[in-house]
Amino acid sequence: MNIQILKELKPYSLFELQDLFNISEDEVRSILKSLSLMNIVKKLSKDTSKIELEELLDIDALNQLNAQMESNIYVFKYVGILMIGEICLILYPKYSDKYLHDKSNNFKMLKQIVSVIRKYQSKEQKIGLGEQFGLENFNLLSIALELINSYYEHGLYRNDEQIIEQNGYGETLWEKTINESTAYFSDGVPVYLDIYTVNQENNEQDFFRRLHAFVITEACNRLRDILEILDIGCINISSEKAESFGNKEYIIYRLNQELSTQFITHKQNVLKLMRRYIEEDVSENISETISFVGTNSFNLIWEDVCSVVMDDCINKSIKELGLSYAKNSKQSTLLSDVIAKPKWKHSASGKIHKSKKTLVPDIITINGNQISIYDAKYYKIKLDYNEVKKQPGIGDITKQYMYELAFIDFAKENNLSINENAFLMPTDEKEEIRLGTVSMEIFHNLGDINLHDIEVILKPCEEMYKSYLNK
Structure with missing residues (x-):
């Protein structure tokens, strides 16, 4: 993965970004157009007013841009992590003068900033599927982080099985015992030599439990480099393939069915995250594969x-x-x-x-x-x-x-x-x-x-x- 460190509101020319991204000019323009629609990137030109430039740009003197302004200049109005295909952009806040040293410091500053952003967004209920930009954008990074957090807090999705047995160690089923077992009386008191009991056992082969393990494992493998930067260990708990669960339409049908009968909030959230992950349409257009964790309102x-x-x-x-x-x-x-x-x-x-x-x-x-x-x-x-x-x-x-x-x-x-x-x-x-x-x-x-x-x-x-x- 091509990981690049940038700074909020620092001006970058098209040629600088092309060099950093290591892709063609047309692909860079397509990415910047998509990011502009998401209000992440702003394009500046020689027609931009001096007042706007002074307020916006992270530079001490506008004359530094005189030569560059003949072509287009771009600034990122964003703090956090952007993933565009195989390109990962790490964007630090505009106040930081030490951001370039963070890589040698094991990305300590970045990890803290991402944690702060995620805490704020969880309070404001803006985290998860990326609705903050008003687009139906598939957000792999945010979905993966939500799945990982949920896994560490609640474990794998589970649907318990009820196992009824004779003379077991679970809770006694008195109605079934009275109706189906022979009663022996001692001093007028009925005694049952055989009783029915019920045990709740975790169904390890439950469809949604297996799907949960598969999705977490695959998402972690796709984001291994970024998770390593954030000091988040990859979770590898499934060796199954996507084909094991049927085609996309069947999986989404099963998830929707389960959602209609599930009333526990954290389980509903996991089902929705898995559904969004399965619904992903893999695009060959790099500008349509943008995912992120961060904010344009720091x-x-x-x-x-x-x-x-x-x-x-x-x-x-x-x-x-x-x-x-x-x-x-x-x-x-x-x-x-x-x-x-x-x-x-x-x-x-x-x-x-x-x-x-x-x-x-x-x-x-x-x-x-x-x-x-x-x-x-x-x-x-x-x-x-x-x-x-x-x-x-x-x-x-x-x-x-x-x-x-x-x-x-x-x-x-x-x-x-x-x-x-x-x-x-x-x-x-x-x-x-x-x-x-x-x-x-x-x-x-x-x-x-x-x-x-x-x-x-x-x-x-x-x-x-x-x-x-x-x-």
Whole structure:
């Protein structure tokens, strides 16, 4: 398998990708077209605006692209693993400056990132068959990982057999014993010398158990190189061939029948995964054999990581937190309800309508008598003596100030002090970096109200991910 290491939002020319993929130009174009439809790849040209390039590309100077922009440039808006035929692309997050060293480190960073992605997707129910891209794409890699995880948690699919025997060691079948055995009476009490018993025994030759073993074994063999990178041992528990189970239509018919009578959730999931695997149509077109485990929305994963690790309280009730809120004393009032909803007033009637939504911070934490306000930002900011680049926009800065203003009265009512207001951004460094602050003068001319400058804090991803996976 041709394994290549790439980086999210790093620009690659068509010729660079052709060299990496080691296939013809037409095949590369076909792959890139398929990935573009899945919103994984974006094509840039000399007509792309400078503003879009500055926001999108992982480069320090646009003039690095001047010569290349005469031809097409491609960026991958994706983090994780892409498998396209015999080509495996490993895509690291845009914040990482050390991604090229991960191979010599036994892919430690990649394994952790994939685990984080899979945990998030399982919480959001977006893992398994690849519906996140809106396409009926057969996703071998994701299906195989789901089957392996299920196997280690629940073992092979099983349908137990009931074995009824005379004088066995299982549960006594009294109705059958009374109806079919001779009763002997002792002091008026019936005694049965022969009783019927029932035992539940695992049916090793069950069709679906054998099929489960075959599918796991074959999928592992097809993905041996990738599983080795992820430190996942190949499962080899079947020597049967596909022909042993009949043709595709017969197998799918049997799986559908079993699904109609199976009500245990993890067994239903296994049956659906096996059905999707069997339904695969092997295509000779390499661009139609794309499978993946990863995301094109890593910003949402970073938000969830920060929320979980920082112990976000925004969706907890004020009562649960042991606090009070004079403006809304309902027991169900959440911390997010502290920020009032907009009110719309009809001039002629005076009727007021309250909006259903309002501003909601990413993260609010309460520790002791301190409250902190955070916004998780998936930015690769550059802030130093010379310049600031790739920073949050004016809208993000304004909202952070608004969050603090909204919580001032609530904090006073509960004798809390606002500790900090900050943007949380990722770094692959080992320690937290307090990079700097951002402020707006308009928010510091509010009389007696003293608002914090908004801090820029770079959180060490390895430690953040480790905490996230342990919670």
